[in-house]
Amino acid sequence: MDLWFSEYHSKDVKFSVRIEKQLYSGKSDFQRIDVFETKELGKFFTLDGYIMITEKDEFIYHDMIVHVPMATNPSIENVLVIGAGDGGTVRELTRYNSIKKIDMVEIDKLVVDVCKEYFPNSTSGLDDSRVSLYYEDGLKFISEKVKEYDLIIVDSTDPIGPGEGLFTSEFYKNCYNALKINGILVNQHESPFYPEYARLMQRSHKRIKEFFPISKVYQVHIPTYASGHWLFGFASKTFDPVSDLDADRWNSLGLVTRYYNTDIHKGAFAIPNYVKELLEKS
Numbered sequence: 001m002d003l004w005f006s007e008y009h010s011k012d013v014k015f016s017v018r019i020e021k022q023l024y025s026g027k028s029d030f031q032r033i034d035v036f037e038t039k040e041l042g043k044f045f046t047l048d049g050y051i052m053i054t055e056k057d058e059f060i061y062h063d064m065i066v067h068v069p070m071a072t073n074p075s076i077e078n079v080l081v082i083g084a085g086d087g088g089t090v091r092e093l094t095r096y097n098s099i100k101k102i103d104m105v106e107i108d109k110l111v112v113d114v115c116k117e118y119f120p121n122s123t124s125g126l127d128d129s130r131v132s133l134y135y136e137d138g139l140k141f142i143s144e145k146v147k148e149y150d151l152i153i154v155d156s157t158d159p160i161g162p163g164e165g166l167f168t169s170e171f172y173k174n175c176y177n178a179l180k181i182n183g184i185l186v187n188q189h190e191s192p193f194y195p196e197y198a199r200l201m202q203r204s205h206k207r208i209k210e211f212f213p214i215s216k217v218y219q220v221h222i223p224t225y226a227s228g229h230w231l232f233g234f235a236s237k238t239f240d241p242v243s244d245l246d247a248d249r250w251n252s253l254g255l256v257t258r259y260y261n262t263d264i265h266k267g268a269f270a271i272p273n274y275v276k277e278l279l280e281k282s
Helices: 059-071 087-093 107-120 138-143 161-167 169-178 195-209 247-252 262-268 273-281
Strands: 004-010 013-018 020-028 032-037 042-048 050-054 080-085 100-105 131-134 149-155 181-188 214-221 229-236
Touching: 020 107, 020 214, 032 107, 032 149, 042 107, 042 262, 050 059, 059 149, 059 181, 059 247, 080 087, 087 100, 087 149, 100 107, 100 138, 138 169, 149 169, 161 195, 169 181, 169 195, 169 262, 181 195, 181 262, 195 229, 195 273, 214 262, 214 273, 229 262
Parallel strands: 080 100, 080 149, 100 131, 149 181
Antiparallel strands: 004 013, 020 032, 032 042, 042 050, 181 229, 214 229
16 A cells, blocks of 8 residues: 655645655644655655655755855854754754854754654754754744844744744844844745745745845755745845855865855855746835
8 A cells, every 4th residue: 555645835736755654743732743754755754744854855955054154154153043953954053163152942842852863864963062952932032132143044944833933024123133243144935936935935035124234045956845946045234145155265164065065055046037026026
């Protein structure tokens, strides 16, 4: 008997994966968590029925959410990560010896516990001595911070359920206040392809532009996310992600990455016309 997991990308389109077996199913105070094993994608986990990471392509997401800001400003020392319960973002950050402090705020401890058990590669950086874990609401946590961080990474779920508060004007204003003068904000920015995702993307971009003088969008191809065409937001008080890219300095670090390189960094900000039009309307 064939067992399949399906995620609806729109009311008329779904993405399906053949399942070998289900490894975990549970419900926290915030969401349902499931872990599956497959031949094609390895293990993957879902929150409320939406794929968060798969072993096969998680490196793409985590490379691009971390190394783009780090190559733009290699002098980053203090970082706040909001969400990111799978640990992959923190794993990539801990590869930088120059970083002194990483605060990670995740509202759902069960997500971290499950990922530690089933995705040890992704969570391998969480035990680094520079990492402090806080199991609380990211919106409340950041509201109490002023000019403390060089980089804030919002690695959240979609703006529904537990992640909804991380897409509000109030939250982006608090991010601006929590960043130092050269601070950078990077967030997962949804997909421009399906209308509902595009609407959420436009709303986020509009709100971020209210506070940051530099606000851009860059793209990445993630096969298991809706449409495969995914966006990240880059906002900063002073740094432009293309003209301020310090490619020589980043390349001198000798970091081995499977997706990111400094050529892709520059190219990722060359976005299609239909995405430009959506952003202009936001």
